[in-house]
Amino acid sequence: MSQYDVIVVGLGALGSAAAYHAAKKGAKVLGLEQFGLGHVHGASHDTSRIVRTSYNTPEYVVIAKAAYKDWAVLEAEAKQKLLTITGGLIFFPKTGGELNSGQYAQSLKANDIPFEILSPDQVHRRWPQFSMDSDTDAVYTPDTGMAHASRSVAAMQWLATFHGADIKERTKVTKVSTPRNGIITVDTANGRLTTRKVILAADAWTNELTKPLGVDIPLVISQEQVTYFKPTRPDDFEDRRFPVWISMGREESFYGFPCFGEPSIKAAQDSAKNYMDPSNRTYVHSEQLLKNLQSRMNSLIPDKGRQVLRTATCQYTVTPNRQLIVGPIQKHPGIIVLLGAAQGFKFAPALGRVAAELALDGKTDADISNFSIPKVALLNSKL
Numbered sequence: 135m136s137q138y139d140v141i142v143v144g145l146g147a148l149g150s151a152a153a154y155h156a157a158k159k160g161a162k163v164l165g166l167e168q169f170g171l172g173h174v175h176g177a178s179h180d181t182s183r184i185v186r187t188s189y190n191t192p193e194y195v196v197i198a199k200a201a202y203k204d205w206a207v208l209e210a211e212a213k214q215k216l217l218t219i220t221g222g223l224i225f226f227p228k229t230g231g232e233l234n235s236g237q238y239a240q241s242l243k244a245n246d247i248p249f250e251i252l253s254p255d256q257v258h259r260r261w262p263q264f265s266m267d268s269d270t271d272a273v274y275t276p277d278t279g280m281a282h283a284s285r286s287v288a289a290m291q292w293l294a295t296f297h298g299a300d301i302k303e304r305t306k307v308t309k310v311s312t313p314r315n316g317i318i319t320v321d322t323a324n325g326r327l328t329t330r331k332v333i334l335a336a337d338a339w340t341n342e343l344t345k346p347l348g349v350d351i352p353l354v355i356s357q358e359q360v361t362y363f364k365p366t367r368p369d370d371f372e373d374r375r376f377p378v379w380i381s382m383g384r385e386e387s388f389y390g391f392p393c394f395g396e397p398s399i400k401a402a403q404d405s406a407k408n409y410m411d412p413s414n415r416t417y418v419h420s421e422q423l424l425k426n427l428q429s430r431m432n433s434l435i436p437d438k439g440r441q442v443l444r445t446a447t448c449q450y451t452v453t454p455n456r457q458l459i460v461g462p463i464q465k466h467p468g469i470i471v472l473l474g475a476a477q478g479f480k481f482a483p484a485l486g487r488v489a490a491e492l493a494l495d496g497k498t499d500a501d502i503s504n505f506s507i508p509k510v511a512l513l514n515s516k517l
């Protein structure tokens with residue numbers, strides 16, 4: 135007899151979503167987290183994350199569209215607003231960039247997502263806060279917005295327990311054994327458990343548990359940082375007046391948010407390449423990265439009186455091609471891996487639902503053919 139139907143390892147955004155959906159389906163669920171709930175050592179803390187369908191790859195638009203429906207169900211069940219839709223701009227250099235507005239237009243059109251391509255003048259007329267270079271254009275999508283990060287994770291954990299899941303914090307999983315006769319043994323610092331299915335949502339720590347199961351995903355882990363600024367005129371940056379923005383550069387990309395719960399704006403460099411191992415992370419932010427960010431902000435959103443308020447650090451775990459992963463280990467279909475690839479928050483309620491469906495129904499209607507564990511991760515072993 136197994137103690138549980140599903141054990142979820144890791145209770146960041148993705149694991150919390152999986153525990154919530156599995157419990158809601160009536161399964162006996164245990165969620166295990168190595169740190170305290172709501173901790174700041176992973177990828178899911180702090181205030182905001184961008185939600186958007188605006189992607190140049192149609193398969194991501196499809197899952198983002200599905201995720202909006204899951205967010206709506208989650209908000210209704212949690213009886214709180216977790217998303218704030220502001221509209222969003224993505225800026226592109228017209229030449230020399232890896233990505234351009236045309237690719238986004240094609241992908242959005244293919245999925246019937248409303249969008250506009252805007253020139254620097256058109257952007258400036260609608261949002262005078264921006265000053266775009268003349269050789270750039272922008273894609274505007276009205277459905278872009280922000281999710282409250284820590285509140286959303288807490289809501290999913292709360293709903294998981296509401297639907298009957300056991301949640302144990304400060305319980306590190308030390309080993310997930312290969313299934314025997316449909317039963318999987320899970321060793322923790324506090325003892326041994328058994329379950330029929332495991333959902334591994336351990337992000338940066340994934341390979342510690344999957345390597346003995348024959349899977350070693352090439353993950354690039356970095357410490358990232360986000361900075362909160364006090365604008366001279368916070369009213370100009372309220373969410374009704376100022377959109378979420380992403381600036382795709384030739385070399386570097388940046389993103390930012392309107393005011394969200396406080397009269398400050400948050401911005402960051404994406405993939406700042408501050409590589410590290412979670413076991414030797416410093417949590418000290420880089421002054422150089424802050425200078426890069428300030429320089430980009432000064433040209434894109436000029437405001438001479440803007441002041442730096444605070445900088446927080448976070449952890450990126452990037453898979454090959456920054457591909458989402460949701461799917462079983464081929465040799466051990468009872469063990470499902472979830473990885474957000476440093477862009478997973480917006481998809482969390484959908485990825486959690488899909489992982490719960492795979493674990494409990496053995497199938498999902500979602501097209502996850504592009505999100506399986508990459509072949510390069512499969513170790514040449516008999517495990």
Ligand SMILES: Cc1cc2nc3c(=O)[nH]c(=O)nc-3n(C[C@H](O)[C@H](O)[C@H](O)COP(=O)(O)OP(=O)(O)OC[C@H]3O[C@@H](n4cnc5c(N)ncnc54)[C@H](O)[C@@H]3O)c2cc1C
Nearest residue numbers: 144146147148168176177178184307337448474478479480
């Ligand atoms: C600065 C920053 C900005 C981002 N911006 C966006 C954005 O705008 N939009 C977006 O969609 N996404 C964004 N992302 C990405 C998104 O936040 C992540 O993809 C998502 O939060 C990952 O969630 P997770 O649950 O997989 O990882 P985590 O939150 O890291 O959770 C993994 C959990 O597993 C636990 N764990 C690991 N190993 C074990 C073990 N052996 N036993 C028990 N527990 C274990 C860890 O302690 C951790 O709590 C951003 C990320 C960062 C860092």
